[in-house]
Amino acid sequence: MNRLIIKGGRFLDPVAGIDGIFNIYVMGGRVASFKPAYADTTEITPGPGVEVIDAKGLLVTPGLIDVHAHLREPGFEYKETIRTGTLAAAAGGFTSILCMANTRPVNDNESVTRYIRKKAEEEGVVNVFPVGAVSVGQNGERLTEMFELKSAGCVAVSDDGMPIVDGGLMRRALEYSKICDLPVISHAEDPTLAGSGAMNEGEVSTRLGLKGIPGAAEESVVARDIALARLTGGRLHIAHVSTRGSVELIRMAKEEGLKVTAEATPHHLTLTDEAVLKYSTNAKMNPPLRSSGDVEALRKGLKDGTIDCVATDHAPQSIMEKDIEFDRAANGVVGIETAFSLIYGLVAEGLLTLNEAVSAMTIEPARAMGLDKGTLRVGSAADIAIIDLAKGWTVDPAKLRSKSKNTPFAGMTLKGVVEKTIVGGKTVYSRE
Amino acid sequence: MRFKGKDLLGIEDLDASDIDLVLSTAESLREVSEREIKKVPTLRGKTIINLFYEPSTRTRTSFEIAAKRMSADAVNISVSTSSVVKGETIKDTAKNLEAMKPDCIVIRHSASGVPMMLANYVKCSVVNAGDGAHEHPSQALLDMLTVKEKKGAIAGLKLSIIGDITHSRVARSNIYGFTKLGAQVTVAGPPTMVPPGIEKLGCRATSSMDDAIKDADVIMMLRIQLERQKESFFPSVREYSRLYGLDEAKLNRAKKDVLILHPGPINRGVEVSSEVADGPHSLILDQVTNGVAVRMAIFYLLLGAAKE
Numbered sequence A: 001m002n003r004l005i006i007k008g009g010r011f012l013d014p015v016a017g018i019d020g021i022f023n024i025y026v027m028g029g030r031v032a033s034f035k036p037a038y039a040d041t042t043e044i045t046p047g048p049g050v051e052v053i054d055a056k057g058l059l060v061t062p063g064l065i066d067v068h069a070h071l072r073e074p075g076f077e078y079k080e081t082i083r084t085g086t087l088a089a090a091a092g093g094f095t096s097i098l099c100m101a102n103t104r105p106v107n108d109n110e111s112v113t114r115y116i117r118k119k120a121e122e123e124g125v126v127n128v129f130p131v132g133a134v135s136v137g138q139n140g141e142r143l144t145e146m147f148e149l150k151s152a153g154c155v156a157v158s159d160d161g162m163p164i165v166d167g168g169l170m171r172r173a174l175e176y177s178k179i180c181d182l183p184v185i186s187h188a189e190d191p192t193l194a195g196s197g198a199m200n201e202g203e204v205s206t207r208l209g210l211k212g213i214p215g216a217a218e219e220s221v222v223a224r225d226i227a228l229a230r231l232t233g234g235r236l237h238i239a240h241v242s243t244r245g246s247v248e249l250i251r252m253a254k255e256e257g258l259k260v261t262a263e264a265t266p267h268h269l270t271l272t273d274e275a276v277l278k279y280s281t282n283a284k285m286n287p288p289l290r291s292s293g294d295v296e297a298l299r300k301g302l303k304d305g306t307i308d309c310v311a312t313d314h315a316p317q318s319i320m321e322k323d324i325e326f327d328r329a330a331n332g333v334v335g336i337e338t339a340f341s342l343i344y345g346l347v348a349e350g351l352l353t354l355n356e357a358v359s360a361m362t363i364e365p366a367r368a369m370g371l372d373k374g375t376l377r378v379g380s381a382a383d384i385a386i387i388d389l390a391k392g393w394t395v396d397p398a399k400l401r402s403k404s405k406n407t408p409f410a411g412m413t414l415k416g417v418v419e420k421t422i423v424g425g426k427t428v429y430s431r432e
Numbered sequence B: 001m002r003f004k005g006k007d008l009l010g011i012e013d014l015d016a017s018d019i020d021l022v023l024s025t026a027e028s029l030r031e032v033s034e035r036e037i038k039k040v041p042t043l044r045g046k047t048i049i050n051l052f053y054e055p056s057t058r059t060r061t062s063f064e065i066a067a068k069r070m071s072a073d074a075v076n077i078s079v080s081t082s083s084v085v086k087g088e089t090i091k092d093t094a095k096n097l098e099a100m101k102p103d104c105i106v107i108r109h110s111a112s113g114v115p116m117m118l119a120n121y122v123k124c125s126v127v128n129a130g131d132g133a134h135e136h137p138s139q140a141l142l143d144m145l146t147v148k149e150k151k152g153a154i155a156g157l158k159l160s161i162i163g164d165i166t167h168s169r170v171a172r173s174n175i176y177g178f179t180k181l182g183a184q185v186t187v188a189g190p191p192t193m194v195p196p197g198i199e200k201l202g203c204r205a206t207s208s209m210d211d212a213i214k215d216a217d218v219i220m221m222l223r224i225q226l227e228r229q230k231e232s233f234f235p236s237v238r239e240y241s242r243l244y245g246l247d248e249a250k251l252n253r254a255k256k257d258v259l260i261l262h263p264g265p266i267n268r269g270v271e272v273s274s275e276v277a278d279g280p281h282s283l284i285l286d287q288v289t290n291g292v293a294v295r296m297a298i299f300y301l302l303l304g305a306a307k308e
């Protein structure tokens, strides 16, 4: 059996409460043992079947988990494929990702789910967990066969990309999904309030003469969905929370003990709508970048656990969809390769502890989606990220692994460089 | 003297001295249009492309006449946005135009921001002839020129802009321009059509027409798009007109020497009554005349001044 030894790194696992210098022994793709480096007298010699990674001075964590990525395959392979999307994920330190159902065809039946899983097994480099649609064709009319979706490998259901306008359908989804204990991920947006808005409604949209999307377009649906979670007892997960009002609603729902979890994206945690000031379509996404007050509320929410986890909403778009008029340009940013560094930036600013940041990107997303991942125990699959916190890097879109380059962070220098990503004991990314 | 940048994209980017420069240049060029031979050779050999993605005979004609009076070659390209080729990026469009070696592209587009995106890709000058609800800098400059001509100066005046502020590029450019020159600007309209944060642009906002007109030295009436009624921005033209239309009764509550501007074309009887539009306070035709002078000045400052 192949062996891998990760030597002398700072191993941080929030669940186990470990933060120290350890040697990690991996055998047959699983964690065999942890030994405190100072007490480890084992003779370690690399050789055939024995790989040794010297992690001295580096951070070693459970592999990162992203509960919100768009891999675009099947149907939009010119934007991203399962291959390129998982390579990008690996470069970002992610070892497990959930992929959204808004492909073509929509992942609304088990054959599409099986196709995605097969592709991921053959061509992907990280664990891919499909999210099934809530409604057939994401048309917001009829429920999908959730039990079959789950049997085929879906771990959650969502019409993400399309809001569920019909409150009655959302209610049935939250009720019916209880059969198979699938969380329902809500893209909370009232399209009648969002209208044809292209960015956050406020001073910046007024300056730019762009139609705005008020925070109320999100908050009113977050409030509705929380009321439905209360009514049904279903598992509700709010995707990409972007406003202060939503954070407050979720905080109250949690205090009440409802089964509600939530995520926020690195871009909503670090940018405001001022990023749009030069009509940069790479700063256009849905929900839009909000005000500094919203960003502050999201950060506080992440710190106090109201926002359970960080999720990227990695949404590749080609130049054909982005280098056009701002109001016609497609929504979405790629984010899976910049996520860790941006969240580590919050640590460097003193807003989060490293433990909180790692937790929000490992165990918390796993818990929200019910995945047996996000922590390393003896016997766990060896999904591991190795990161150099001391090093910085400048975001160069041309160098991103993702097929699409629509990042609002181009040219920015970020701290925290992913050195290696290991999935099931196999190194799937190694920085050149 | 010359503009700092190569383009004229908006009044927000200008400072008071830039604006003064355009106005004084326009004042000196105004007499060209009074000559028997209305032409100066200043921009001979320069090519100006008028690229209009939105139909606007008035503005396009004004730019075209301005170019011709400066002896530049003006080419008009009208594109309907519905016929824009899918898959063509702004960069593609820019590179195609640039291959024709123009010295200046004048662009009108229904989407905010397109002139700025275009300017990033081309080496020649770009003049924004109106983009979405963003800016219409030449309109604001001609408005300032018109007011300056009548009042002598802009500083200290009170300007009220009335109507659909949300969708108006004319309002935005004028808020920036008049405040930069020291005027106090008030915007007024139904709260559905006064956008959030408009005060941050430097003006005061109110929903009361009386409040807006009582101390105003200049009243600028905006054109209302009748289709906005369908989106519930206002319930009926009748009620809009009653509350925010300028007729003689309301005009009687304004200053005796108040000036009335309107960027045209007017919905007679909706935002302005015919008596007011054709009355002694109205400067609507002066605006048109000054439009040519201001656009001549813009071309001169962007394309010609450096050589002298």
Ligand SMILES: [Zn+2]
Pocket: A160, A161, A187, A239, A240, A286, A287
């Ligand atoms: Zn979404």
